[in-house]
Amino acid sequence: MRDRYDVIVIGGGPAGSSSAMLLAQRGLSVLVVEKDPFPRYHVGESLTGTGGDFIARVGLADQMAAFDFPAKPGVKVVGREGAKYFVPVLRPTWQVRRAEFDNLLLEHAMAKGAEHVLGTVTDVILDGERVVGLTLSTAAGDEQSLRCSMVIDASGQGVFMSRKEIAGPRRVAAFSRQIALYSQFKGVEPDVGEQFNSTVIFYRDTYHWAWLIPISSDTVSIGIVLPTTSYKLRGGTAKAAMAWGLGHLNAELTERTREAEQVEDMHVSRNYSYRVDPFVGPGWLCVGDSHCFTDPIFSFGASLAMTEAEAAADTVAAAIADPSAEPELLASYAHYCNTGQGRASELIRYFWKFPAFFKFLTQGQYRDDLIRLLAGDCFTPEPLPATLEMRANLDDSPVLQRIPAGRARDIAARIYRRFDFFQGVDAAFLELCEDAVMISFILSEDDIDLYDSLRDFEEQLVADFGRDDLAIFSFTPDIIDAMPSVANAFPIVDRRPAAQRAMPQAEGDGGGML
Numbered sequence: 113m114r115d116r117y118d119v120i121v122i123g124g125g126p127a128g129s130s131s132a133m134l135l136a137q138r139g140l141s142v143l144v145v146e147k148d149p150f151p152r153y154h155v156g157e158s159l160t161g162t163g164g165d166f167i168a169r170v171g172l173a174d175q176m177a178a179f180d181f182p183a184k185p186g187v188k189v190v191g192r193e194g195a196k197y198f199v200p201v202l203r204p205t206w207q208v209r210r211a212e213f214d215n216l217l218l219e220h221a222m223a224k225g226a227e228h229v230l231g232t233v234t235d236v237i238l239d240g241e242r243v244v245g246l247t248l249s250t251a252a253g254d255e256q257s258l259r260c261s262m263v264i265d266a267s268g269q270g271v272f273m274s275r276k277e278i279a280g281p282r283r284v285a286a287f288s289r290q291i292a293l294y295s296q297f298k299g300v301e302p303d304v305g306e307q308f309n310s311t312v313i314f315y316r317d318t319y320h321w322a323w324l325i326p327i328s329s330d331t332v333s334i335g336i337v338l339p340t341t342s343y344k345l346r347g348g349t350a351k352a353a354m355a356w357g358l359g360h361l362n363a364e365l366t367e368r369t370r371e372a373e374q375v376e377d378m379h380v381s382r383n384y385s386y387r388v389d390p391f392v393g394p395g396w397l398c399v400g401d402s403h404c405f406t407d408p409i410f411s412f413g414a415s416l417a418m419t420e421a422e423a424a425a426d427t428v429a430a431a432i433a434d435p436s437a438e439p440e441l442l443a444s445y446a447h448y449c450n451t452g453q454g455r456a457s458e459l460i461r462y463f464w465k466f467p468a469f470f471k472f473l474t475q476g477q478y479r480d481d482l483i484r485l486l487a488g489d490c491f492t493p494e495p496l497p498a499t500l501e502m503r504a505n506l507d508d509s510p511v512l513q514r515i516p517a518g519r520a521r522d523i524a525a526r527i528y529r530r531f532d533f534f535q536g537v538d539a540a541f542l543e544l545c546e547d548a549v550m551i552s553f554i555l556s557e558d559d560i561d562l563y564d565s566l567r568d569f570e571e572q573l574v575a576d577f578g579r580d581d582l583a584i585f586s587f588t589p590d591i592i593d594a595m596p597s598v599a600n601a602f603p604i605v606d607r608r609p610a611a612q613r614a615m616p617q618a619e620g621d622g623g624g625m626l
Contacts, residue, residue, distance in 0.1 A: 113229055116259040117141045119428055120246055121226075121266055122233050124150060126414045127400030128266030129217035130421035131428075133170060136225035138429055143258065145248055147232045150218055151211035155294055155379065156413045157325045157333050158184060158311045161487030163415030164205025166422070175216055181206040182309040182326050187410070187486060189471070190314045190364050197471050198307055202487035207309060209327045210414075231256075236263075236276050243278065243395035261395070262428045266421075268401040271388055279398055280389045283568050284561045286461065287385035287407035289535040290319060291343045293354045294335030296376035301368040302326065313409060314362035318464050319535065321409060322361050324368070331375065336361065337409075339535060340382075341556075350378045384408075391449070392442040399424045404453045409463070412456050415488040423448050423491075452491035455499055459485050461533050462502040469505075473498060506532075511602055515542070520549050523577060527551065527604045530569055536562045538608050543601040548581040552598060554608070558588045 119135050121128045124146035136142045159167070164184075167173055184207050186200040222228055230251035237245035237257065245259040265273040273279035303310055315321040320342060325333040336357030338346065346356040358369050384405060391403035400417030427445040431438040463470045474482045481498030495503075509528050515521040524542050531537045531553075539554040555562050563586070570584050587595045 113143070113227065113256065113258075114141070115257075116245075117143045117227075118260065118432055119143070119262050119264060120145065120258060120260045121264045122246070122272050123266035123268055123270070123402070124218045124221075124228065125154070125214055125266060125268055125400075125417070126217055127268070127402070127417035127421050127424075128264065129214070129221045130166070130170075130418045131264050131266060131399055131424050132226040133217070133221035133224045134422060134425035135429060136221060138425075139225075140429065140432065142221075142226040143260075144218070144221060144226055144228045145231055145233055145246070146218075146228065147230065149230060151215040153376075153379075154210035154214060155292075155333070155335070155381070156408065156411070157208050157210055157327050158323075158411035159205045159208060160411060160415040161202035161205050162419055162489055164201070164203050166415075166418040167206075168204075170220065172216065172220060175220075176206055176208075179209075179212055179216070180328070181208045181213070182328070183207075184309060184311065185306055186310050188303065188307055188310045188312045190312060190362060191467060191471075192316060192362070194364065195471070196364075197474055198310070199474050199483060199486055202483050202489065205487075207311070207325050207327055233267075233272060236273075236278055241394055243393070261432050263396040264424055264428065265391075265396065265398040265402045266400060266417075269384070269405065271386075271398075271402050273391070273396060273398055273402065274388045278393065278396065279391050279403065281564065281568075282386050282388055284536075284565050285385045285387050285404075285406065286457070286530075286533040287319075287535070288561070289340050290337055290382075290384065290407070291340055291353070292335050292337045292381040292384065292408075293350045293357070293378060294323075294333060294381075295354070295374050295378045296327070296331050297334050297369065297372040298330050298332075298375050299371045299373050300324065300332045300334070301371075311411060314365045315467070316361045320361060322357055322365055323409070323411075324365070325411075334358075334369070334372075337407075350380050354378065387453075390446070392446045394438070397424055397427065397442060397445060403449070406453065406457050407460050409460055410456070410486055412488055412490075416452060416456065416490070419452065419488065419491060420449050448491060455485065455490040455495065456488075458499065458502055458506060459490075461506055464533065466505065473501075509604070511604060515602055516544070519547075519577060520544055523549055523551070523573060523582075524602065524604050526569075526573065526576075531605050534565070536565075537605065538612075539606040540604045541598045541601040541606075542604050543598065548583070550601075551582075551584045552595065552601070553584070553586040554592065554595070555586055555588045558590065562586075 118140040119142045121132045121144045132142045132144045188198045190196045231248045233248045235247045247257050274282045309326045312324040319339045323335045346353045388403040391398035399420045427441045431441050478498035481496040541552045543550040
């Protein structure tokens with residue numbers, strides 16, 4: 113291990129290994145630091161079409177065949193009361209066993225010239241505001257200080273740069289406050305015909321869903337995803353919630369797993385949806401889960417990480433070649449990632465808000481667009497027509513049109529767009545008094561992550577609309593009685609059960625001027 117590298121990559125998963133292999137094959141010196149040895153268990157076994165494309169481009173298709181990873185023909189969606197439809201893959205791709213797949217990528221990066229060391233990155237070396245290196249503790253117990261031109265944070269949900277306060281804080285996002293329980297099973301009834309080895313998504317109610325992913329000829333990965341509140345109602349333990357999910361979430365899932373045998377430990381992921389911003393800066397950038405993770409219902413994670421890794425490699429190589437261009441290159445990379453991640457999130461939000469219309473989109477005039485988006489093709493310079501259609505429907509709320517045009521309506525639109533699917537925020541009201549705007553949030557519980565998200569949202573509002581005559585309040589169940597009447601407020605979001613809506617609402621149009 114040398115004292116200086118062109119690039120140091122934190123993390124050896126798909127994002128890190130892909131970035132490293134692409135940079136190493138350009139002749140740059142690259143070190144990958146990974147704290148845990150490979151191969152190791154990891155969830156996220158389904159690759160989209162863009163992931164398959166990446167594998168083919170880097171020359172690993174033959175190796176994938178040698179591992180006997182199942183070829184993935186598409187995604188089958190099974191809803192309530194047996195409603196189902198199938199969306200084929202855009203291009204050839206695979207279901208994978210992540211322990212072997214991640215190890216394959218790391219070994220390929222090393223074959224291209226990247227170095228790999230087992231160790232824990234302990235700190236960041238700064239020169240002013242610029243990251244110029246890292247300190248690490250190797251598995252052998254050595255302490256090292258390494259210099260580099262650029263650092264790539266591919267630490268996944270470890271969000272290293274965020275924890276070190278170099279990147280922005282980790283903020284929970286719209287699909288947070290969920291719990292995923294997952295393991296591997298044998299004896300599960302397979303699909304037949306053209307849908308053999310498909311990813312199957314089973315859903316019941318909003319945020320209640322399951323995945324079934326074949327990862328070998330006789331083994332499948334099954335996950336049950338529930339809101340935190342439902343998890344508690346279903347027993348409050350991983351074993352009890354998994355048993356409830358297999359038995360009650362969807363009739364077809366129950367039938368297909370009747371003879372199933374669990375062959376791997378149970379794993380649990382909590383409150384997993386988040387974002388980090390900013391995620392680029394002088395001498396560094398984040399890739400994949402180290403800056404954004406959304407509801408994994410369409411298996412975007414690994415594939416989007418590899419797509420971002422290509423963009424990161426281009427950005428880093430160009431910045432090293434021309435340091436004066438680095439700020440512009442990093443800004444372009446951030447825009448590229450935000451565009452792709454944003455469109456993926458919109459697709460998921462639309463699925464949950466309009467499941468019946470989502471099925472229509474997959475079978476109607478937007479079918480080709482939906483196939484592309486579900487393949488992970490979310491980073492196009494211009495949005496696909498289906499994206500524009502979904503966005504228009506997601507942003508449409510009758511109450512917004514009843515708010516006087518101008519600053520108040522623009523703020524209301526921001527609230528609706530941010531919190532319409534935000535678990536933990538049960539309701540949001542906007543009240544007007546002359547030019548003043550008062551926003552009141554009703555939270556499901558007293559939770560630091562919720563307060564952080566509201567503070568982040570308030571900072572954005574203030575930056576865009578100014579502090580003058582703007583007030584934001586939040587109320588948790590224990591102090592809801594202290595909340596002023598919202599009889600004359602506009603209910604921008606209100607997901608509370610009717611029995612909990614004890615505060616009177618204005619008659620007529622549902623809101624108005626004080």
